[in-house]
Amino acid sequence: MHSETLIIDTPGPGLHEISREVADLVSRSGVTEGLCSLFIQHTSASLVIQENADPSASRDLEEWFGRIAPENHSSYTHTAEGPDDMPSHLRSAVTQTSEQIPVAGGRLALGTWQGIFLFEHRRLPHRRKIIARVWS
Amino acid sequence: MHSETLIIDTPGPGLHEISREVADLVSRSGVTEGLCSLFIQHTSASLVIQENADPSASRDLEEWFGRIAPENHSSYTHTAEGPDDMPSHLRSAVTQTSEQIPVAGGRLALGTWQGIFLFEHRRLPHRRKIIARVWS
Amino acid sequence: MHSETLIIDTPGPGLHEISREVADLVSRSGVTEGLCSLFIQHTSASLVIQENADPSASRDLEEWFGRIAPENHSSYTHTAEGPDDMPSHLRSAVTQTSEQIPVAGGRLALGTWQGIFLFEHRRLPHRRKIIARVWS
Numbered sequence: 001m002h003s004e005t006l007i008i009d010t011p012g013p014g015l016h017e018i019s020r021e022v023a024d025l026v027s028r029s030g031v032t033e034g035l036c037s038l039f040i041q042h043t044s045a046s047l048v049i050q051e052n053a054d055p056s057a058s059r060d061l062e063e064w065f066g067r068i069a070p071e072n073h074s075s076y077t078h079t080a081e082g083p084d085d086m087p088s089h090l091r092s093a094v095t096q097t098s099e100q101i102p103v104a105g106g107r108l109a110l111g112t113w114q115g116i117f118l119f120e121h122r123r124l125p126h127r128r129k130i131i132a133r134v135w136s
Numbered sequence: 137m138h139s140e141t142l143i144i145d146t147p148g149p150g151l152h153e154i155s156r157e158v159a160d161l162v163s164r165s166g167v168t169e170g171l172c173s174l175f176i177q178h179t180s181a182s183l184v185i186q187e188n189a190d191p192s193a194s195r196d197l198e199e200w201f202g203r204i205a206p207e208n209h210s211s212y213t214h215t216a217e218g219p220d221d222m223p224s225h226l227r228s229a230v231t232q233t234s235e236q237i238p239v240a241g242g243r244l245a246l247g248t249w250q251g252i253f254l255f256e257h258r259r260l261p262h263r264r265k266i267i268a269r270v271w272s
Numbered sequence: 273m274h275s276e277t278l279i280i281d282t283p284g285p286g287l288h289e290i291s292r293e294v295a296d297l298v299s300r301s302g303v304t305e306g307l308c309s310l311f312i313q314h315t316s317a318s319l320v321i322q323e324n325a326d327p328s329a330s331r332d333l334e335e336w337f338g339r340i341a342p343e344n345h346s347s348y349t350h351t352a353e354g355p356d357d358m359p360s361h362l363r364s365a366v367t368q369t370s371e372q373i374p375v376a377g378g379r380l381a382l383g384t385w386q387g388i389f390l391f392e393h394r395r396l397p398h399r400r401k402i403i404a405r406v407w408s
Binding site for chain 3: 169170171184185186187190192193195196197199200203204230231232235236237238240245246247248249250272
């Protein structure tokens, strides 16, 4: 099993594509037929696999999360870190902390329109850690 | 590791149970104690494990997604493929692109009421690909 | 591959932390570098990785699910087991049936603020089964 940690710097909220970084680590693993597991070590940033062809899909997705898990809702009590604190946890809970992607022919077996994204929920820049495992 | 691709034809939107297809591939793998990983190569169809005893649970689930991620919301800009385009991505983002199910005694270790479903989000019939891996 | 079943008794609805139980089973597995997979065999309880430092985050999360997937919605038809029946399935569908957590240095590689939670959706006490696999 190949083990690696990815460090991703996020400039602010939204979907940041990391497909290339993950493809590179799969190459380094030397695995041709297997599985790649990603785990993000945070509760205010998450993982999501989404369409990567048209940026309007990512923007609409962020806008939608802003409506279903808004900032400044009167019911929130967990607000110590600001108005983006609790919405971050909500958005993390309904997206993914870990993703598993098959490896075939030495490459990530993503569909034609699929990209792997780090979904940053906090307003300020953050350094995020993703633990990767690739095995055959 | 046993590798296989499942091809599933969906007649239209909703939850389509694929438990039998997955059980068959676990049989073919010959694995008795291990794990089965499923990955759907699409961003407008997803995977979900749900109650499979009473069809009313699936219908209510679809109805609920129609309310929280409706068609024709005024905020959508990603509409090139029609009114079911953006809701498909939203529903995929909050359900699963991959599922991992344990194998025990040569069979899927699902709970009594659990079924594995392909959740089709598009209105028209589609051919969907699921990459499977089974290992011990 | 190390196989084990965790039995967790839940006293009622909400997030119940199981990080210690999972840490103990990773110790028993003897795996130092690998992956731990958890699968809950139910459709009315699920898994979620969330902040475990401040209980207000868990309370706000439960309150939010009470708003987006409420009891007693007029559209529900799947109500045979009571007002908490259908909301349980909805909350399960958008959180996790399985979680994969890396193991490093013989321990779960969780982030500083991450805890593993069983998210009980039913009002009455329940006995829940989680199938675990740990491998290197």
